[in-house]
Amino acid sequence: MDFQLTADQREMVNTVRAVTQEKIKPRSLQYMDGSFPWDSMKDLASIGVLGMAVPEEYGGSGLSVLDTALVLEEVAKGCYVTAMALMGEVGVQVRIISTYAPEAIKQRILPGVCTGENMLAVCMTEPHAGTDVANYRTNTDIVGDKLVLNGTKTLISRVDEAQMFVVFTRINKQPGREGIGCVLIERDTPGFQCTARYHTMGGENLAEITFENCELPLENLVIREDGFRRLLTAFNTQRCLNPSVSLGLAEGAFEEAVKYCRDRTAFKRPIGEFQGMRWKLAEMYRDIEIGRSILYRACATANPFPDPYQAALAKMYCNEMAIRVTSEAIQVHGGYGFTDEYPVSRFYRGARYGTLGGGTTETLKELVGKKIMADFPHDGFLGMGSF
Template sequence: MSTSRLQLSDEQRALVGTVRELARDKFRDRAKKYLDGTYPWENLRDLAGIGVLGMSIPEEYGGSNLAVFETALVLEEVAKVCYPTSMALLGEVGVQVRVISTYAPESMKRDILPKVCSGDAMLAICMTEPHAGTDVPNYRVNTTLKGDRAVVKGVKTLISRADEAEWFVVFSRIDGTPGRDGIGCVLVNRNTPGFEVTARYHTMGGENLAEIQFNDCEVPIENVILRQGGFKKLLSAFNTQRCLNPSISLGLAEGAFEEAIKYVRDRSIFGHPVADFQGIRWKLAEMYRDIEAGRSLLYRACLTANPFPDPHEAAIAKMYVNEMAIRVTSEALQVHGGYGFTDDYPVSRLYRGARYGTLGGGATETLKDLVGKKLLSDFDPVDGFLGMKTF
């Protein structure tokens, strides 16, 4: 049986080339200054200039309506050189955009989505609460429906872009309905009375996260995008995040690997290039192996999207690629020796960014449990994996 490597189309290759050139020529030199939490506005404006911010948005609202796979390719390229910029970009092409473009009323789409394409409106998603992260069915933030208005009350935490976003896609309980059946989604503008950023946290990757209080925030009833019973729809959309999050991890691993290659070629020890030592070559071989294995799993998961990726494939890809990125960036830092531990070398920043992957978009432990349950329920005792239609 013959096999062939996935080949990008001419259009996909041109897209990747354009983003790679921009990242290499501009983002690389700017990356260090974002370590203190400064938001990469100039990079986002550059990405808007080449149409990237509209990747996930339908054409009728000014976007290019690219598939999850193409979106992942772009995030991968940006993450190679600048983790904070890749995370800022994720906020404009990730689950919050797809929730609005899929489930929001037409008037809301026409108001918000063109502004996202141009970079004039930042979006944020509010899921995690102080007592619950992955445990969505036990969220306490509640939206009470009152005629033509809705009132949002509660606290969300560890929220990205809290100081920059104009609109917040809030996972919320609706009318106090308990359990997962009570979870829906409401859109809140930052200028809504009662909206307050109450705490800020600086991360090791360079991002700022925040706590947000919704103190009886009153919004129009049409801002309630999904009501009771919206949990499954929200999780289906969230499977996109489980492909885009690891695409950033893949880019971080690739960026660190490329830095390691350059370093061992140029650095000498005991009169020989570091690359001449077998132990170093073995490290590089193992790093490359892990990157390529992760790429295969991730790309396969992305290509299942219709419009959202298969949850099982996305979970497997995220589990592996997130953990792979931690290993590879750590090894790349080790290859650099003491220099790798300094902020002057990119590998230090890439290593710190990689640590986020297993925490966001569904913790690794949660996804392992999800995959394990599916294996036990779907395994065919006669045909094994063939019976599970894995191949």
């Protein structure tokens, strides 16, 4: 087993780290008002990051899930809002298009994703159905050579910035899981309307979209058959990328805590010389390293999408770990940690999102628990513990 990054991966991480620390992190406070991090996205586009999930034949670099997670981890150390904006360009919506969409759509959309000209959003959650995908009410009817989309999606990122939206929908009102498919809609389509907006504690804006008799060309039907399984399979990538942001937030907060422990003095010596502070740092570092191991292992299973149970474990652990570590970083800073002037408070607010998006912790625990009851071997752990 080799747990070392390759030379190419190290070069990539170092490049992203330099851009993040020099350009993106200094802007992080200004994005807390909900403004989109356009300048930061341009910086990332300039080093080829936006095309990571796009195959080479469409102008991207076609990097692995692990490579993508490494980049998101670095960006999250500097700015949560930028990391979330980037995840939208390298996450589930782009991978769904590059894996399942008709060739005409791939050629029309994917090259522009690499340059930042085409920005995609994914529409999954509905006001009454988040995890309960099988009870979607949004529906697309196939009427001759066109599609007619109706319904409502909520808690959608980048509604004001995206040009195209990947919408999971029922097809021809077919009930249950078997009826789930996926269509692509452009924002200027008649009947497309933003009906509500929400500002999050992490700084980004979310919104609600209503589709009223939106007519689309038939080629915009991305997935018709076996859509539910394909949706969940593709979403396992998101369950690795979401925790990579959590991991980066925890690392960023930890780095700030170490710096503060070295610089802040009390009773005529650095506070890092007190056992209570050292123990906090030791526990934070331990939790981060555990999370890194679980996450990288899950990412390495991708072919092209990660193992669902490894991804679930990574998300469960890293999401909750980030909340603990960022909270402890605030405690290390004392009252200053509660202010906007110190970045640890922003790391904490961003970390709180992780357990909510991409499948709640409770849902994933149930998924893994069922797997254990069904398949855990009677003679116990084998090899590295997978089953």
